[in-house]
Amino acid sequence: MRGETDHEIATDSAVRAAPAIASAQAAKLLPHSRFGGPIPWVIAILIALVVLAAAGGLALRNLASNASADLSDAVTVQIIEADSAARQERAQAAAAALTSQPGVSSVRVVPPEELAQLLEPWLGSSAGSADVPIPALIDVELASAASPEEVAALQAALDRAVPGTRVDAQSAWLRPVYDALAALQWLALALIALVAIATAAAVWLAARNAFTNHRETVEIIHLLGGTDGQITRVFQRAVMREAAFGAAIGVAIGLAGIWLLGQQFAALDSGMVGGAALGWGDWIVIAAIPVAGVLLSIITGRITISLALRAML
Amino acid sequence: MTDRSGEIVKFDNVGLRYGTDSEVLSDLSFTLFPGSFYFLTGASGAGKTSLLKLLYLAQRPSRGSIRMFGRDMITLPRGDLPDFRRRVGVVFQDFRLVTHLSAFDNVALPLRLAGTSEAKVLKTVTEMLEWVGLAHRIDAIPATMSGGEQQRVAIARAVIARPQLLIADEPTGNVDPEMALKLLRLFEALNTRVGTTVVVATHDVHLLKKVPESLIMRLHRGKLSDPTGALRYPPARTTRSPSKAFPGTPPEMGARDAQSTDERR
Numbered sequence: 196m197r198g199e200t201d202h203e204i205a206t207d208s209a210v211r212a213a214p215a216i217a218s219a220q221a222a223k224l225l226p227h228s229r230f231g232g233p234i235p236w237v238i239a240i241l242i243a244l245v246v247l248a249a250a251g252g253l254a255l256r257n258l259a260s261n262a263s264a265d266l267s268d269a270v271t272v273q274i275i276e277a278d279s280a281a282r283q284e285r286a287q288a289a290a291a292a293l294t295s296q297p298g299v300s301s302v303r304v305v306p307p308e309e310l311a312q313l314l315e316p317w318l319g320s321s322a323g324s325a326d327v328p329i330p331a332l333i334d335v336e337l338a339s340a341a342s343p344e345e346v347a348a349l350q351a352a353l354d355r356a357v358p359g360t361r362v363d364a365q366s367a368w369l370r371p372v373y374d375a376l377a378a379l380q381w382l383a384l385a386l387i388a389l390v391a392i393a394t395a396a397a398v399w400l401a402a403r404n405a406f407t408n409h410r411e412t413v414e415i416i417h418l419l420g421g422t423d424g425q426i427t428r429v430f431q432r433a434v435m436r437e438a439a440f441g442a443a444i445g446v447a448i449g450l451a452g453i454w455l456l457g458q459q460f461a462a463l464d465s466g467m468v469g470g471a472a473l474g475w476g477d478w479i480v481i482a483a484i485p486v487a488g489v490l491l492s493i494i495t496g497r498i499t500i501s502l503a504l505r506a507m508l
Numbered sequence: 509m510t511d512r513s514g515e516i517v518k519f520d521n522v523g524l525r526y527g528t529d530s531e532v533l534s535d536l537s538f539t540l541f542p543g544s545f546y547f548l549t550g551a552s553g554a555g556k557t558s559l560l561k562l563l564y565l566a567q568r569p570s571r572g573s574i575r576m577f578g579r580d581m582i583t584l585p586r587g588d589l590p591d592f593r594r595r596v597g598v599v600f601q602d603f604r605l606v607t608h609l610s611a612f613d614n615v616a617l618p619l620r621l622a623g624t625s626e627a628k629v630l631k632t633v634t635e636m637l638e639w640v641g642l643a644h645r646i647d648a649i650p651a652t653m654s655g656g657e658q659q660r661v662a663i664a665r666a667v668i669a670r671p672q673l674l675i676a677d678e679p680t681g682n683v684d685p686e687m688a689l690k691l692l693r694l695f696e697a698l699n700t701r702v703g704t705t706v707v708v709a710t711h712d713v714h715l716l717k718k719v720p721e722s723l724i725m726r727l728h729r730g731k732l733s734d735p736t737g738a739l740r741y742p743p744a745r746t747t748r749s750p751s752k753a754f755p756g757t758p759p760e761m762g763a764r765d766a767q768s769t770d771e772r773r
């Protein structure tokens with residue numbers, strides 16, 4: 196019976212491991228689509244959208260972060276007084292009072308000419324007229340961020356020295372802008388999540404179709420002793436190939452879109468827009484998008500094929 | 509791996525129905541022994557293909573017990589089925605070749621699924637295709653091959669991994685009488701030289717006479733009858749001479765296997 200035992204050992208050792216089919220041979224098991232199907236192109240469009248949405252979201256985050264950093268430690272003091280001479284006198288007194296306050300790093304009374312220049316777009320040439328009562332403004336830089344307690348302490352000090360002044364944290368003026376930027380960031384995130392779901396759904400449909408189209412081949416491989424793992428890997432290779440092709444096209448389209456938008460915004464020559472520039476970390480996140488897209492496609496394809504195989508004996 | 513009792517397959521009171529229809533197979537109880545040659549006969553619609561599906565593990569029965577290679581196939585986890593399917597070679601009635609693969613790649617499939625090295629695949633498959641007379645058609649895809657050529661590719665694929673059980677469903681239904689006889693002699697060679705248990709389903713009664721010592725199981729409306737004692741224990745079987753239609757020992761089936769066949773007998 197030695198021969199039979201040898202046969203058993205050979206058979207068992209050959210089948211237990213359920214090895215992967217060599218790459219070149221596995222690739223042959225499903226006919227190549229030559230990227231003629233819609234899936235690589237659907238993935239390309241979805242990846243391009245994600246790249247644009249991510250770039251937009253990251254730029255908005257940078258913009259909000261830079262603007263917030265610039266303004267978070269600044270407060271403005273307004274002195275409302277109809278008589279211009281008295282207004283300037285009270286402004287100097289308030290500046291002197293502020294200089295002696297703890298936590299104040301610099302105090303600057305904004306010259307009336309500078310104020311008139313700032314208001315000229317709205318009030319016209321009459322902005323500089325003595326007939327228009329413009330409040331005196333004092334820019335105050337603090338050593339740290341202007342917390343509500345710190346603003347209240349400054350207000351109390353000024354009330355004692357120069358009654359009738361008003362202290363505002365500059366960041367409070369931009370609160371609605373920050374809120375809008377935050378909403379846009381959430382919108383970008385939601386768009387990315389939706390596109391990820393759409394990508395998974397597209398891959399799921401494609402994998403189901405591929406499985407249905409090649410069901411006969413799958414059944415033959417099953418009956419010849421192919422394992423679910425071997426069959427899944429064959430489909431996974433096809434999904435990976437199509438997804439990688441689509442992701443490469445998509446990221447190229449997305450980067451071209453970012454470049455075009457960057458050129459448009461750069462033409463605005465605005466300091467605020469400059470704060471939205473993408474950093475190295477942002478580019479790494481963008482570079483990870485096609486990789487994540489391919490991984491998502493592979494995982495979705497694998498799950499889809501595994502579930503379809505489980506329905507077979 | 510055969511059962512300790514020497515049985516390769518044992519059906520006990522097996523029934524099969526598809527959905528809620530009536531049973532297509534009823535009360536099947538029989539045993540297949542290593543190294544035996546069986547014909548499964550019956551009119552069209554008698555249930556031959558359904559019985560073969562149970563044998564090549566494409567279907568589970570609705571009732572009864574099936575043991576193969578010493579294991580209970582009813583309770584066998586789905587993940588363990590490939591192990592057992594690799595011990596069964598199948599020649600399907602409609603060949604079931606992978607249409608976009610060449611003759612070579614079709615025959616190589618069982619070896620590649622088992623993780624055989626490409627060097628060995630190349631050698632073994634080339635020899636096997638030469639053995640079945642298709643060396644000149646190695647790169648042909650099924651659509652460009654005749655019915656007989658496709659049948660021989662299917663047979664080469666079924667036997668390339670040295671199965672312990674070979675099942676052929678109407679293997680001569682698509683070929684001319686001369687080729688049918690050659691194919692039958694090929695099965696005989698596998699049976700006598702390698703010790704493969706062979707089950708050939710056919711409704712061609714003339715074919716049965718070509719292998720006079722074979723055992724015959726007859727299906728009629730899903731039930732088995734036993735005209736040659738195939739279902740008795742021990743089965744009524746005599747030793748036969750090796751075939752000469754496909755001369756020589758099949759590739760990769762050398763003296764060791766022939767010796768082991770003799771030992772089993």
